[in-house]
Amino acid sequence: MSFKLGLIINPYAGIGGALALKGSDGKEIREKALAMGAKQLAPERTRQALSVLLPYADRLDILTASGPMGEDLCREMGFRCRCIYQSPAQSEPQDTENTAQALMAEPVDLLLFAGGDGTARNICSAVEDKVPVLGIPAGCKIHSGVYCVTPKAAGRLVEMLVQGELVSLLEADVMDIDESAFRDGKVRARRYGEMRIPSELRYVQAVKMGGRESDELVLEDIAAHVIEQMDDELFIMGSGSTVAAIMTEMGLENTLLGVDLVRHQQLVASDLSAGELLEAIQGQPAKLVITLIGGQGHTFGRGNQQLSPALIRAVGRDNILLVATKTKLQSLNGRPLIADTGDAELDKALSGLIPVITGFHDQVLYPVASPE
Numbered sequence: 196m197s198f199k200l201g202l203i204i205n206p207y208a209g210i211g212g213a214l215a216l217k218g219s220d221g222k223e224i225r226e227k228a229l230a231m232g233a234k235q236l237a238p239e240r241t242r243q244a245l246s247v248l249l250p251y252a253d254r255l256d257i258l259t260a261s262g263p264m265g266e267d268l269c270r271e272m273g274f275r276c277r278c279i280y281q282s283p284a285q286s287e288p289q290d291t292e293n294t295a296q297a298l299m300a301e302p303v304d305l306l307l308f309a310g311g312d313g314t315a316r317n318i319c320s321a322v323e324d325k326v327p328v329l330g331i332p333a334g335c336k337i338h339s340g341v342y343c344v345t346p347k348a349a350g351r352l353v354e355m356l357v358q359g360e361l362v363s364l365l366e367a368d369v370m371d372i373d374e375s376a377f378r379d380g381k382v383r384a385r386r387y388g389e390m391r392i393p394s395e396l397r398y399v400q401a402v403k404m405g406g407r408e409s410d411e412l413v414l415e416d417i418a419a420h421v422i423e424q425m426d427d428e429l430f431i432m433g434s435g436s437t438v439a440a441i442m443t444e445m446g447l448e449n450t451l452l453g454v455d456l457v458r459h460q461q462l463v464a465s466d467l468s469a470g471e472l473l474e475a476i477q478g479q480p481a482k483l484v485i486t487l488i489g490g491q492g493h494t495f496g497r498g499n500q501q502l503s504p505a506l507i508r509a510v511g512r513d514n515i516l517l518v519a520t521k522t523k524l525q526s527l528n529g530r531p532l533i534a535d536t537g538d539a540e541l542d543k544a545l546s547g548l549i550p551v552i553t554g555f556h557d558q559v560l561y562p563v564a565s566p567e
Contacts (some may be wrong), residue, residue, distance in 0.1 A: 196378070197254055197255065197256045198210075198251075198255055198256070198304055198357045199256045199258065199302060199303045199304045199355065200255055200256070200257050200258070200303065200304065200305055200307055200312050200353065201257075201258050201259070201282050201301070201307065201326070202241075202257050202258070202259040202265045202269065202276075202306075202307050202308070203259065203260060203264060203265060203291055203294050203295060203298075203306070203307075203308040203310075203318070203483075204237055204238060204241050204259075204262040204263065204268065204308070204310075204332075205263050205264075205286070205291055205309060205311075205313075205314040205333070206235050206237055206264065206286060206288070206308045207235065207237070207306070208236075208237040208309060208310040208311050208313075208314055208333040208334040209236050209237060209329075209334045209335050209500065210234075210235060210236070215443045219252075221421045223241060225231075225482050230303055232543055233332055235263070235535060236333060237309045237310065237331075237333040237538075238263060238267075238268055238301070238309075238534060239245070240309055240331055240333045240346040240537065241268060241288060241309040241333070242268060242272065242344035242437055243329055243345075243347050243350070243355070243476070243539070244307070244331045244346040244348065244349040244350040245270075245272055245274065245350060245353055245463060245526075246270075246311075246347075247350025247353070247354055248318035248350055248353060248357065249272065249273070251354065251358075252275065255274060255355060255357065256275060256276075256277070256303050257269050257274050257275065257276040257277070257278070257304060257443055258277050258298060258335040258434075259277075259278060259279070259280075259281050260279070260280040260281070260282045260286075260294040260297075260381065260477070261278045261280065261281050261282050262284065262286075262451050263281075263282075263286070263459075263502060264282045264286055264291075264294065265291065266278050268396070270405040273336050276372055278429065279294070279297045279298060279300075279301060280293055280294040282294070286450045288314075288317050288327045290315065290467070291308075291310070291317040291360065292317045292318075292320060292321045293399065293436075294499035295308075295317070295318050295322050295495060296321045297323035298322075298326075299321065299322065299325055299326065303326055304326075304356070304360065305325055305326070305327050305328070305329060305337075305353065305356060306318070306322060306327070306428070306566055307328075307329050307330075307331065307349065308326045308328065308329075308330055308331065308533055309330070309331040309333040309346075310330065310331075310333055310334050311332075311334010311335055311337055311502070312324050312334060312337060312339050312369070312370060312371040313371060314330075314333075314334060315330060315339045315341055315342075315369045315371070315378045315390075316364075316369060316371050316387050316435065317422040318390070319369045319389075319390050320388075320389060323388065323390065324366075324389070324390060324391050324557070326391075326565050327364060327390075327391045327392060327393055328341060328390045328391065328392060329341070329343065329349055329352060329353065329392055329393060329509035330342035330343065330402075330424065331343065331349045332344075332345070332346065332349075332496065332497075332535065333346075333421055335498060335500060338370040338371065338393075338496075339367070339368060339369045339370045339400070340367035340368050340370075340389055340399070340400065341367045341368075341369060341392050342399070342400055342495070343379065343398045343399055343400065343563055344397075344398060344399070344400045344491075344533050344535065345465060345496075345515065345533065345535045345542070347539070347565075348397070348398035348399075349518075352393055352395055352399070353400055354397045355393075355395065358469075362393040362394065362395060363393070363394050363395075364391050364392070364393060364394065365391070365392055365394040366389045366390070366391060366392075367389060367390060367391075367392045367394075367399075368386055368388075368389050369386070369387045369388050369389060370385065370386055370387070370449075371387055373395055380561075383526070386461060391519060400491045400493070401444065403531060409517075411440075413473070413521075413554060414437065414440035414520070415444060415507045415524075416441070416554040416555040416557070417437065417440065417441070417518050417520070417552055417553065417555070418440050418441040418443075418444035418445075418550065418555060419444070419555045419558070420554065420556060421441050421484060421516060421518065421553050422444060423444060424482070424516070425457070425459070425460055427458075427459075427460050427480075428458070428479075428480045428481055428482050429456060429457070429463070429475065429479060429480070429481040429482075430456070430458065430481070430482050430483075430484060431454060431456060431472060431481055431482070431483045431484065431500060431502075431506075431510070431556050432449070432454065432455045432456070432457055432477070432484050433454055433455060433480070433484055433486065433499055434450070434451065434452050434454060434498055434499050435451075435484075435486040435488075436451070437486035437518050437519060437520070437523075438484055438485065438518065439451050441484065441518070442455070442457075443481065445457070447460075447461075447462045448462060448465065449546060450466040451470050453465070453466035453467070453501070454467050454472060454501045455468070455501065455503065456472070456475055457492060463475075467501065468501055469500065469501045469502070469503040469505075469506065472501060472502075472503075472506050472507065473505055473506050476506070476509060476510070477509075479540065480514070481509070481510050481514065482514045482515075482516055483502070483506075483507070483508065483510045483514060483515050483516065484516045484518060485499070485502070485516070485518070486516065486517070486518050486519050487519050487523065487524075487532055489523050489526055490526055490527075491533070492530055492531065492532045492533050493525045493533045493535060494517065494532050494533065494534055494545075494563065495507070495534050495536045495545075496533075496534070496535030496537065497535070498538055502536075503536075504537060504538035504541045506543065507536060507541060507545075512544065512545060513551075516552060517532075517549055517550070517551045517552065518551070518552045518553075519551050519552075519553060520543065520553060521553045521554075521559070524551065524559070524561060525552070530566035531561075531562040531563060532549070532562065532563045532564070533562060533563070533565065534546065534563055534564075535565065539565075542565035543551075543565060545563055545565070546562075546563050546565055547562065547563060548560045548561065548562055548563075549562075549563050
């Protein structure tokens with residue numbers, strides 16, 4: 196008996212991330228990103244997920260949309276597929292909804308989709324709880340709980356279903372934020388509904404936990420530890436409220452949802468793109484200060500795509516300063532941190548125990564993984 200898999204790829208998901216555009220919603224942002232040389236990453240991240248399923252190709256019937264929304268990749272990889280929706284050359288959010296509606300007329304066992312929170316909203320409006328869904332993380336904004344922690348993790352979870360393993364079904368929230376406010380440094384998250392997902396705790400991410408750390412003294416101690424290390428190197432200051440606390444302690448303006456550059460405790464440049472960051476550190480030592488997403492544990496690949504694989508390699512694992520309160524780490528309930536850079540080899544290199552700065556001269560070792 197074949198497993199009927201619905202597949203939808205949003206080809207433009209995440210296209211603005213590496214260029215510091217803070218999202219991909221809207222034709223104007225998409226065209227701006229393409230004009231700036233942005234690459235479409237969603238098809239490649241879908242390939243990573245589907246590669247896990249290649250041994251089961253003869254047991255899969257994939258139903259999808261034409262062209263880059265699914266059919267092209269399926270045929271290229273050798274999967275048996277049937278096109279149930281003709282998408283235009285440049286797809287729009289409505290095409291995602293139309294494809295999802297067309298899939299609802301078919302007896303699919305699971306709807307697998309690649310995108311971000313905007314894509315999840317489109318899927319939710321058409322699907323609701325009619326069929327289980329599972330998201331491949333490919334967007335700039337991924338606050339929703341319907342996504343797996345990495346593309347390969349999505350493939351592994353589908354593999355469990357294809358093999359007939361017992362997998363729990365849970366209701367997961369679909370969240371999204373106002374991108375206009377997001378670009379102004381404000382996070383306004385809203386719940387748009389929920390969808391049913393197959394759940395395995397190693398593979399499915401939690402809904403992002405927001406809010407500023409309540410223990411200001413701990414953040415001041417973390418800031419003091421990092422500032423003490425600031426000598427001649429360039430310091431790449433990642434996004435998030437914990438890193439923002441370090442910038443505040445130095446009296447510097449901070450791009451809460453972007454990446455800034457500091458030297459000698461002075462602001463060198465603000466809100467840099469992936470290319471600008473890589474150019475800025477060429478030929479000189481640099482350190483990278485990052486935090487993790489509360490409740491999820493992601494260090495790379497969630498809202499900080501400006502920190503490209505090339506940049507991370509140039510900085511080096513030993514020059515990554517990971518900062519978080521112990522409360523934030525405890526909220527993970529023992530789950531490892533996640534590296535999801537989009538480069539599988541780099542994710543493996545980043546895996547293992549890593550020191551986390553949790554106070555002044557206070558660090559703990561915590562595992563980093565990239566579930567497959």
